[in-house]
Amino acid sequence: xxxxxxxxxxxxxxxxxxxxxxxxxxxxxxxxxxxxxxxxxxxxxxxxxxxxxxxxxxxxxxxxxxxxxxxxxxxxxxxxxxxxxxxxxxxxxxxxxxxxxxxxxx
Numbered sequence: 001x002x003x004x005x006x007x008x009x010x011x012x013x014x015x016x017x018x019x020x021x022x023x024x025x026x027x028x029x030x031x032x033x034x035x036x037x038x039x040x041x042x043x044x045x046x047x048x049x050x051x052x053x054x055x056x057x058x059x060x061x062x063x064x065x066x067x068x069x070x071x072x073x074x075x076x077x078x079x080x081x082x083x084x085x086x087x088x089x090x091x092x093x094x095x096x097x098x099x100x101x102x103x104x105x106x
Contacts, residue, residue, distance in 0.1 A: 060084025
């Protein structure tokens with residue numbers, strides 16, 4: 001890379017999030033996570049929001065839960081307190097599947 005082209009260099013763009021929070025962002029923006037919003041992946045197609053509420057009820061007060069339909073397989077849980085969300089950010093079984101919670105981009 002020549003020194004003259006470095007002024008126009010931009011970090012690569014990645015697709016972050018899915019569903020209602022999908023957006024394009026640059027890698028230096030990846031620190032803008034909501035520690036109250038938890039993404040849950042690997043959901044079975046028949047999962048419903050009440051399943052997420054039941055599964056994460058022991059972590060703390062849940063404001064809302066949402067499960068995607070098109071395409072299925074993921075959802076979100078919103079907590080009152082980010083400390084509760086941190087407690088839930090570890091893999092959990094739901095039937096034969098292992099769910100993968102992670103903090104979601106805000």
